Amino acid sequence: MLQGTPILVLREGTERARDKSASASNIAAARAIADAVRSTLGPRGMDKMLVDSMGDITITNDGVTILKEVDVEHPAAKMLVEVAKTQDQQCGDGTTTAVVLAGELLKRSEALIEQNVHPTVITRGFQIAVQEAQRLLEKEIGQTVKASDEAVLIDCARTAMGSKGVYGSRDELAKIAVDAVRKIVEVRGERTIADVDQIKVEKRHGGTIADTRLIDGIIIDKERGHPRMPREVKDAKIALLNSALEIKKTEIESKISIKNPGQIQNFLDEEDHNFRKMVETVKASGANVLVCQKGIDDVVLHYLAKDGIFAVKQVKESDLQKLARATGAKIVTGIKDLTSADLGHAHSVEERKVGEDDMTFVTGCQNPRSVSILIRGGTEHVTQEVERSLQDALKVVSSVIEDGVVCPGGGATEIDLAVKLRKYAPTVGGREQLAVEAFAQALEVIPWALAENGGFDSINVLIDLRGAHEGPNANKNVGVNLADGKATDMWKLRVIEPLRVKRQALSSAVEVANMILRIDDIISSKKSPPSPPGGAGGHDH
Ligand SMILES: Nc1ncnc2c1ncn2[C@@H]1O[C@H](COP(=O)(O)OP(=O)(O)OP(=O)(O)O)[C@@H](O)[C@H]1O
Numbered sequence: 001m002l003q004g005t006p007i008l009v010l011r012e013g014t015e016r017a018r019d020k021s022a023s024a025s026n027i028a029a030a031r032a033i034a035d036a037v038r039s040t041l042g043p044r045g046m047d048k049m050l051v052d053s054m055g056d057i058t059i060t061n062d063g064v065t066i067l068k069e070v071d072v073e074h075p076a077a078k079m080l081v082e083v084a085k086t087q088d089q090q091c092g093d094g095t096t097t098a099v100v101l102a103g104e105l106l107k108r109s110e111a112l113i114e115q116n117v118h119p120t121v122i123t124r125g126f127q128i129a130v131q132e133a134q135r136l137l138e139k140e141i142g143q144t145v146k147a148s149d150e151a152v153l154i155d156c157a158r159t160a161m162g163s164k165g166v167y168g169s170r171d172e173l174a175k176i177a178v179d180a181v182r183k184i185v186e187v188r189g190e191r192t193i194a195d196v197d198q199i200k201v202e203k204r205h206g207g208t209i210a211d212t213r214l215i216d217g218i219i220i221d222k223e224r225g226h227p228r229m230p231r232e233v234k235d236a237k238i239a240l241l242n243s244a245l246e247i248k249k250t251e252i253e254s255k256i257s258i259k260n261p262g263q264i265q266n267f268l269d270e271e272d273h274n275f276r277k278m279v280e281t282v283k284a285s286g287a288n289v290l291v292c293q294k295g296i297d298d299v300v301l302h303y304l305a306k307d308g309i310f311a312v313k314q315v316k317e318s319d320l321q322k323l324a325r326a327t328g329a330k331i332v333t334g335i336k337d338l339t340s341a342d343l344g345h346a347h348s349v350e351e352r353k354v355g356e357d358d359m360t361f362v363t364g365c366q367n368p369r370s371v372s373i374l375i376r377g378g379t380e381h382v383t384q385e386v387e388r389s390l391q392d393a394l395k396v397v398s399s400v401i402e403d404g405v406v407c408p409g410g411g412a413t414e415i416d417l418a419v420k421l422r423k424y425a426p427t428v429g430g431r432e433q434l435a436v437e438a439f440a441q442a443l444e445v446i447p448w449a450l451a452e453n454g455g456f457d458s459i460n461v462l463i464d465l466r467g468a469h470e471g472p473n474a475n476k477n478v479g480v481n482l483a484d485g486k487a488t489d490m491w492k493l494r495v496i497e498p499l500r501v502k503r504q505a506l507s508s509a510v511e512v513a514n515m516i517l518r519i520d521d522i523i524s525s526k527k528s529p530p531s532p533p534g535g536a537g538g539h540d541h
């Protein structure tokens, strides 16, 4: 009956790409993303300048920042951006590496698909290869270090920051990163935990990067509420409040009818009385510092100042929580409930001038695990890139402290894996071994790109490196020295990285490459036309 009548399953206008055309389009899009960031890889990599739709500029070398800022449309390209984000969350560093690797894996797969190797065979081969690579990383390449070995921690931080725009100040910054992380290390049972979210990073442009400091305490980006308040309070007893010290304004318009002048006075006295009571409560608790998340009425500030109490208002909730942890204070919701038991303690609370602004420094806190880093730098773009580099370094240092395993950088780890996987491939057998070989070849993109970005002949560098990793005198630590392009022991150059960064980069690169390879059909629904400005269309596009 139905013969000759086309059955429409998909809505009209739906686009469809199948089989080879689907995978070709996916692979091309993912490779385009990988190519875009490849030139930033390594200490000699170039930076990117990104301009958003508002005209704001970001200058960075950080893979994940670049990919977050650019507006990609192709679904496969978006998946690659996700890889960068995962890598960033897990390790802080290695985002460019993960994306470049994924792109290279796809490039090699394309060649295999052309030779009629089925994508499922390729994905299986990649899976086998990555498992072996992880085993090699753990057993043969990773080097155990002591978490207390400061030199190693500093080297890892320097390597992580070496590829960023902060190159000139990386020694000072590496030291700051290591000192900061070591302050927040905790031992819980058998595990060592270094949660870098506990480190508060503030930035102010002005001065130079060399003025960046580690502060033993918490910095709040606010000045004191009244000029008559003391600039500094020693032996601070701190109250934290998350509600306003104001008389609430009614939401609906209200009227007070007053019949004689005495009533006005009564009304004002009543208000004043309430304000005084608030200040009395603060004073009675014994607090000499008040940190408030919401507003404080000018009259209240005036009375607080009269009583010599240091108060700051409109403080961020996250800062209040950090202060609670640092000083041992409890956050109070209603001022009426404040008692001496809620107060926290710090040696000093002081307003200091940083550049043009005043900030509040809470130092000498009860909890020694509270530190902040105050970043300085010539312009906002500089302080932003310093912050990104420091975040990488902080996470890298914390990975080394938590795991205690590092590996050589400069492409040494990737080359060594490639050499060993090539030997391993024949033992796999079947067509999968082709994919294992392709995987090995793909790993070499890292030293290749490092050399290329350094202005060296990548082919020569690769030949030298392979030579150094094979034969009786093989040395697994040899990578490319970007000062002269020679194959050099990376431990001698002190270019080392946490193993966690490599492990995660490999596994996420393979995951996304495999996911893209398994797709044989792209069904995209028709784009709805953009709704007219001010139109009633309920969708955001
Ligand atoms: N002095 C050095 N000599 C040789 N290679 C280096 C040196 N410093 C860093 N590298 C290498 O540079 C690579 C890291 O480059 P880069 O920091 O640009 O990318 P990423 O860490 O993958 O991504 P991102 O830092 O953007 O998240 C690593 O392979 C590292 O071993």
Ligand SMILES: [Mg+2]
Pocket (backbone or CB within 6 Å): 093, 094, 095, 160, 161, 163, 392
């Ligand atoms: Mg890096």
